[in-house]
Amino acid sequence: MRGEALSVLSGHPETGADPAIGRAAALLGGARRPVIAGLGCDVDGVRAALRLAAALGASVDHAARAHGRSELRVLADSGVMTTTVAEARHRSDLIVLAGPGAVAWADHAKAFADAGGLYSWRGERGVLCLATGGARPAHVATGTPVAALGDGMSLHRVLSLLRARVGQKPVAPLPGNGPALAAIDAVALQMKSAAFGVMIVDANDADHVTLDALQALVKDLNKETRFTTLGVPAHHHGRGAHLVSAWTTGGHLPVGLGRGYPEQDDWVHDAERRVTAGEADALLWIGALGPDLPAWAAGVPTVALIHHGATANTADVVIEVGVPGVTHGGVLMDAVRDGFAAVDAKAPQPLPSVAAVIAGIEAALIGGNP
Amino acid sequence: MTTIRLKGGRVVDPVSGATSQRDLYLVDGRVAAALPADGRVDDTYDCTGKIVMAGAVDVHSHIAGGNVTMSRLLLPELHVSEVAGPDGMPFSTAKWSGWETGRLYAEMGYTTVIEPALAPVHALQTHLELADIPLIDRGALTVVGNDDHFLSLLRDREGETAIRDAVAYQLATSKGLGLKVINAGGPAAFHSGLRTFELDDVVPHYGVSSRQILTTLLTAVDQIGVPHPLHVHANNLGVPGAPLTIEDTIAAAEGRRMHFAHIQFYSYGKDAEGMMTSGAEEIARSLEAAPNVSCDVGQVMFGPTVTISLDLMKQWQGAAYASPKKFSLTDGDAEGGGVVPLVYAKTNWINQLQWAIGLEIFLLSPDPWRVMMTTDHPNGGSFTTYPQIIHLLMDSGERARWMEAMPQKAKERTGLADLTREYTMEEIAIMTRAAPAKILGLHDRGHLKDGAVADVAVYDDLADRTAMFSRARYVFKSGRLTVRDGQALGWISGLTSILAPEVDTQMESRMADYITDRFGVGPAAFAVPERAFGDRTIFKVEPCQT
Numbered sequence: 080m081r082g083e084a085l086s087v088l089s090g091h092p093e094t095g096a097d098p099a100i101g102r103a104a105a106l107l108g109g110a111r112r113p114v115i116a117g118l119g120c121d122v123d124g125v126r127a128a129l130r131l132a133a134a135l136g137a138s139v140d141h142a143a144r145a146h147g148r149s150e151l152r153v154l155a156d157s158g159v160m161t162t163t164v165a166e167a168r169h170r171s172d173l174i175v176l177a178g179p180g181a182v183a184w185a186d187h188a189k190a191f192a193d194a195g196g197l198y199s200w201r202g203e204r205g206v207l208c209l210a211t212g213g214a215r216p217a218h219v220a221t222g223t224p225v226a227a228l229g230d231g232m233s234l235h236r237v238l239s240l241l242r243a244r245v246g247q248k249p250v251a252p253l254p255g256n257g258p259a260l261a262a263i264d265a266v267a268l269q270m271k272s273a274a275f276g277v278m279i280v281d282a283n284d285a286d287h288v289t290l291d292a293l294q295a296l297v298k299d300l301n302k303e304t305r306f307t308t309l310g311v312p313a314h315h316h317g318r319g320a321h322l323v324s325a326w327t328t329g330g331h332l333p334v335g336l337g338r339g340y341p342e343q344d345d346w347v348h349d350a351e352r353r354v355t356a357g358e359a360d361a362l363l364w365i366g367a368l369g370p371d372l373p374a375w376a377a378g379v380p381t382v383a384l385i386h387h388g389a390t391a392n393t394a395d396v397v398i399e400v401g402v403p404g405v406t407h408g409g410v411l412m413d414a415v416r417d418g419f420a421a422v423d424a425k426a427p428q429p430l431p432s433v434a435a436v437i438a439g440i441e442a443a444l445i446g447g448n449p
Numbered sequence: 450m451t452t453i454r455l456k457g458g459r460v461v462d463p464v465s466g467a468t469s470q471r472d473l474y475l476v477d478g479r480v481a482a483a484l485p486a487d488g489r490v491d492d493t494y495d496c497t498g499k500i501v502m503a504g505a506v507d508v509h510s511h512i513a514g515g516n517v518t519m520s521r522l523l524l525p526e527l528h529v530s531e532v533a534g535p536d537g538m539p540f541s542t543a544k545w546s547g548w549e550t551g552r553l554y555a556e557m558g559y560t561t562v563i564e565p566a567l568a569p570v571h572a573l574q575t576h577l578e579l580a581d582i583p584l585i586d587r588g589a590l591t592v593v594g595n596d597d598h599f600l601s602l603l604r605d606r607e608g609e610t611a612i613r614d615a616v617a618y619q620l621a622t623s624k625g626l627g628l629k630v631i632n633a634g635g636p637a638a639f640h641s642g643l644r645t646f647e648l649d650d651v652v653p654h655y656g657v658s659s660r661q662i663l664t665t666l667l668t669a670v671d672q673i674g675v676p677h678p679l680h681v682h683a684n685n686l687g688v689p690g691a692p693l694t695i696e697d698t699i700a701a702a703e704g705r706r707m708h709f710a711h712i713q714f715y716s717y718g719k720d721a722e723g724m725m726t727s728g729a730e731e732i733a734r735s736l737e738a739a740p741n742v743s744c745d746v747g748q749v750m751f752g753p754t755v756t757i758s759l760d761l762m763k764q765w766q767g768a769a770y771a772s773p774k775k776f777s778l779t780d781g782d783a784e785g786g787g788v789v790p791l792v793y794a795k796t797n798w799i800n801q802l803q804w805a806i807g808l809e810i811f812l813l814s815p816d817p818w819r820v821m822m823t824t825d826h827p828n829g830g831s832f833t834t835y836p837q838i839i840h841l842l843m844d845s846g847e848r849a850r851w852m853e854a855m856p857q858k859a860k861e862r863t864g865l866a867d868l869t870r871e872y873t874m875e876e877i878a879i880m881t882r883a884a885p886a887k888i889l890g891l892h893d894r895g896h897l898k899d900g901a902v903a904d905v906a907v908y909d910d911l912a913d914r915t916a917m918f919s920r921a922r923y924v925f926k927s928g929r930l931t932v933r934d935g936q937a938l939g940w941i942s943g944l945t946s947i948l949a950p951e952v953d954t955q956m957e958s959r960m961a962d963y964i965t966d967r968f969g970v971g972p973a974a975f976a977v978p979e980r981a982f983g984d985r986t987i988f989k990v991e992p993c994q995t
Contacts, residue, residue: 122577123983133539154522158775163782165968170640170780190969197597197967200654274642275780301765305642307780325521326513326578329528329545339533341543343525410577410981413974418515419573420974421981434983 100436103363103382103396104443110361110380112337113137116350119315119368120384120400121409122419124433125323128365131437132336134444138359139324140333140350142370143317145282148345150310151321151331153290160297162277162307163417164188169195173273174219175207177293178234180281182214184311188415191219207269209241210234228258228266234280235289241267242296270300281311312414315368319412319419354379364391367400367433384433401430451491452476452484453928458496458907462503463875464883464896473501475903478928482899494923496907502878503897504560504904504924508885509680509710509745510826511757512550513564513578513589515571516786519777520755520827521545523788526773527753538940547582552937553833555584558906558921560943561886561894564589565629565680565710566759569596570782572623573977579945580987584931586904586943588889590680591625592759594662595637596783598963600655609668614956616669624947624977624988626889627677628670629710632684632760633662636784639762646762648684648697659684660701667705673950674993676890678706678743686711686763689719692728692735699739708888711747711825713807720862725799727863729809737815743888745823748807748838749800750830753792757828759784767791782967793830801859803829805852811842812868817879818887835881836918842872843914890991891946903928944989 107113115128118141132139141147153159167174168191176182185191194204203222208215210229219225229237240258243250244267250260270276280293293308300306312318321331328334328341333348335341346352353359355375364372364383372383372391383391384400391397403409404422409432413420431439453475461468465482474481474490484490511517521528527545534541540548554562562582567575567589579587593599593616602612620628634657635646641653648659663681670679683698685691695715699707709715718728736742753772758764761778764787768776772792779785793800807829814820822839826832840847845868852866860866872880886895894902905925911917920935931938957972964972979988 126581130539151522154519154777155525156775158523158771158777158788160778160780162780162785165782166640166780169967198654275640305640305780307778321522322518322574323577325518326547326581327540327543329521329530329543329549330525331522339542340530341540341546342530408980410573413970416570416968416970416974418571418975419577420970421573421976421978 099396099398100439101443103398104440106380106382106396107135107361107363107440108444110135112359113361113363114350114353114359115139115363115365117142117364117366117370118320118332119366119370120433121316121367121403121411122319122323123409124365124367124437125320126327127434127437129324129327131441134441136337138333138335138337138348138350138353140348141317141320142315143313146313146317147321147332149285149287149290150282152287152345153294156287157291157294159294160301160307162309164190164309164415165417167277167279167309169197170201170275171204171277172202173205173207173270173276175209175270175276175278176211176216177209177238177278177280178284179211179214180284180311181279182208182211182216184281185216185279186218189218190415194220194222202274205269205273207266210237226266226269228262231256234285235292238289238292238296241270242292242299245271245296245299270306271303273304273306276300276304276306277309278306279309279311282313315370316411322412351375364394365433367402384436398436399430400433400436401428403432406430407432450477450485450487451928452489453925454484454490454493455496455501455905455907456493458499458501459910460501460897461874461878462897463879465898468875473897473905475905475925475928478903480897480899480901480903480905494907498910499922500874500908500910502558502906502908503882503895503901504906504926505558505881506885506889506891506895507554507559507562507823507832508821508889509565509823510562510832511564511566511828512562512582512826513547514566514568514575516566516757516759516788518578519779519786520757520788523775523777524755524790527755527790538937541937547578551583551585555924555926555932555937556920556935557833557835557918558908558924559585560904560924560926561586561588561891563587563626563889566631567591567623567625568759568781568783569619569623570975572975573981576624576945576977576987577981580982580985583940583942584926584937586946588626588946590627590629590677591620591623592629592631592784593619594630594633594666595635598960600637600652600657603657603661603665604655609672611956612665613669613672614953615960616666617673617950618952618956618960620673620675620948621950621952622972622976624945626946626948626991627675627680628666629680629682630663630666631682631758631784632686632762633659635659635684636759636761639765640780644762644765646684648694648701663698664701667702667707671705674995675948676991676994677888678708680708680710682710682760683715686714686760687717689717689723689725691715691717692731695732696735699735699742702741704741706741709742709744711823711829712744713747713749713803713810713829714825716806716810725802725862727802727806727809729806729813730864732810733813733815736819743819743821745821745825746807746810747823747825747829749793749803750824750834750837751793751795751800751804752830753790754827754830755788755790757786757788759786761785761787764789795854796856798856798859801855802862805855805859805863805865808841808848809863809865809868812870817876818884820880821885822880836915839877839918840914843877845869845871942985945987946989946991948993949990950993
């Protein structure tokens with residue numbers, strides 16, 4: 080694979096990846112506290128990155144921070160109720176879009192563009208927007224007008240009010256521009272009346288406290304009916320990477336392997352914090368699926384694995400890798416069907432995979448020919 | 450040719466004959482009764498004074514898949530890693546990782562483990578996880594019976610052939626080794642808001658009863674020729690009075706072969722006040738009268754653990770008892786799953802009673818070939834407690850010691866104290882090796898007959914059976930030494946056994962339409978192709994019955 084690969088040194092193309100892999104191995108192998116980050120790659124890439132981290136004693140993090148720091152934190156703090164896109168589409172008679180990111184995703188993914196027809200007994204689908212800042216979906220099929228609450232309020236505030244009213248607790252008088260109590264109660268009733276409601280939220284719209292409140296509201300609703308949630312998929316294969324980490328190391332990212340066993344710690348092993356605080360002395364950035372090398376990487380010796388067309392001007396060693404599902408096959412989390420799927424190359428090219436490059440680096444580390 | 454001699458051990462293998470002191474040969478990964486003709490031996494291991502058994506086989510242990518990984522994410526505080534592993538074995542001490550799972554099983558002498566909940570829509574994740582469990586062979590049971598497609602076939606009164614073809618499709622595409630049903634219809638009913646589900650209750654909107662789902666699948670298993678009987682997670686798990694459910698379910702099978710998962714959780718009777726008592730004797734009587742039925746126990750052991758189940762209804766009920774107070778519940782495309790942490794406390798009389806009931810079932814077992822050892826890992830406790838369970842079964846004195854801590858309220862409700870039976874080493878070999886292998890249709894293992902896969906565990910013959918079975922002196926996987934002195938030596942990969950039943954092309958096209966309608970993507974997104982595993986060889990196809 081490497082013989083035909085194109086490699087780049089300090090932003091300038093260079094033919095043949097082997098020398099670049101040797102330099103990457105030297106840069107990473109000589110570091111005392113390396114970090115592997117970005118991690119936008121397929122399952123085999125994540126497996127390889129974790130294995131390399133074990134060999135180097137590195138920290139590993141993924142770029143989809145909101146998913147890791149908020150969504151997975153709430154899962155570990157208090158648990159979650161969730162469903163799949165397909166169940167939400169077919170079974171749900173009330174789609175609740177909580178926050179503007181949920182509206183944007185519903186439109187972009189077109190997951191609810193039709194009414195879904197598998198369950199003939201389902202009533203008409205209702206759509207409710209909570210704290211979406213005025214955003215309304217353009218591509219969600221609904222049998223009734225879209226309802227909304229709290230366009231000018233924070234999601235956390237709206238969820239708190241609803242949770243109080245669902246539980247028949249009083250709420251303090253709201254400022255003049257807030258919704259009337261009757262409007263809150265109407266939405267609470269709409270939610271309680273759903274047979275299978277699904278609340279959709281983008282972790283980028285909410286901190287962990289807000290997501291926790293959202294899950295608490297959903298659990299309350301389940302005392303009398305069925306209600307659940309759906310998270311907007313994490314970018315750059317974030318969900319897939321965290322799952323691979325979970326079965327490989329026992330926990331989600333970020334994880335440190337400097338002590339010979341995994342230590343999961345959102346703060347200690349946060350890649351950006353480690354680099355900007357001067358705690359890291361080398362960075363391996365993996366961006367086969369993106370994202371681009373961030374500005375904070377400029378402060379640390381960097382090896383960047385990037386896709387065609389991406390740049391990594393501050394990196395010391397740049398290796399162009401293939402893109403799973405485009406230049407070569409691989410396994411990726413499929414956001415539409417909500418599970419891992421094997422994908423084929425759409426336009427095969429002789430570019431190395433992330434896993435292959437990392438295997439080369441590992442081989443070079445132990446003194447073999449890369 | 451490579452020949453290994455295990456010299457002078459006491460070979461306990463009831464399948465090949467009476468226990469005796471003899472040499473055993475492992476030739477190119479297979480067991481050989483005698484030294485090959487060339488007389489050459491490459492390696493000799495002195496097994497004098499030691500017990501030599503086939504590698505153990507676990508018929509039901511939740512070790513991989515979306516819900517197992519959900520439990521990893523839900524409960525970081527229950528598995529903080531703090532010990533470094535040896536060089537060359539990354540993640541070997543990473544708690545709850547697949548790598549640690551493989552190592553811990555191997556060090557106890559286990560060489561094959563079956564994941565019992567392979568959800569067809571998430572088959573690839575389960576197989577990716579299984580492939581990352583080293584040192585053991587694996588397999589998984591495909592879960593059917595609660596998905597909309599299957600229930601719609603029943604509602605529409607489709608014929609046996611269509612149902613057989615649909616089930617065969619799920620089994621083949623998910624690469625399962627057998628078929629399992631979970632609270633037949635219960636999870637589907639839970640999606641629609643029901644909170645209890647009996648054998649004759651009907652799934653809303655489909656008009657199909659649990660009994661109908663069960664009997665339909667029993668027929669399908671036979672028609673497809675699945676070697677393992679239908680693996681049944683019955684209705685009413687954990688409910689006092691469930692022995693009646695088991696009796697009714699056995700009656701519904703009408704003599705067809707069936708395997709009950711974790712039967713301890715159905716062995717709860719109730720007294721006049723409705724309080725829980727042991728129902729182990731009723732269960733034992735039901736098993737005695739039904740030679741077509743096998744089970745695994747699902748023994749409860751003490752300590753914090755997590756329950757992982759596709760039985761959404763049960764998990765929703767159990768969430769009220771979660772400790773720590775958190776849970777996850779996923780309404781999936783068929784069942785989904787629930788993850789609820791629990792503590793089985795020695796100070797809790799109900800937990801003590803559950804522990805005693807499990808042991809009663811073992812000790813009242815009519816036949817070690819039909820009552821197998823599991824903890825339903827991790828639901829009743831970790832698989833790492835198996836050595837303690839063996840100790841309790843082989844040593845009535847050990848049981849008495851444990852029972853000293855039992856609250857009076859529990860003691861009054863179990864007959865455990867009166868049971869004097871002690872398992873023999875041969876019965877242990879059957880229950881943990883020969884029987885699970887046989888019932889899974891893995892005829893090349895679980896015994897040490899000539900030609901068997903050279904999966905062998907060698908133990909020091911210690912009176913402390915816990916110590917003995919916790920750390921095998923030697924373990925060989927397919928003839929390769931993987932464990933010495935209770936410690937795994939490095940990583941090798943085992944294989945995942947699967948069935949490959951024929952799939953009807955018409956059903957394939959019907960399923961493609963259904964999947965595309967349901968998910969908006971075609972069947973390729975759900976496939977488990979070999980290329981997903983790169984250069985690794987993962988699968989071994991086992992024959993279906995003809």
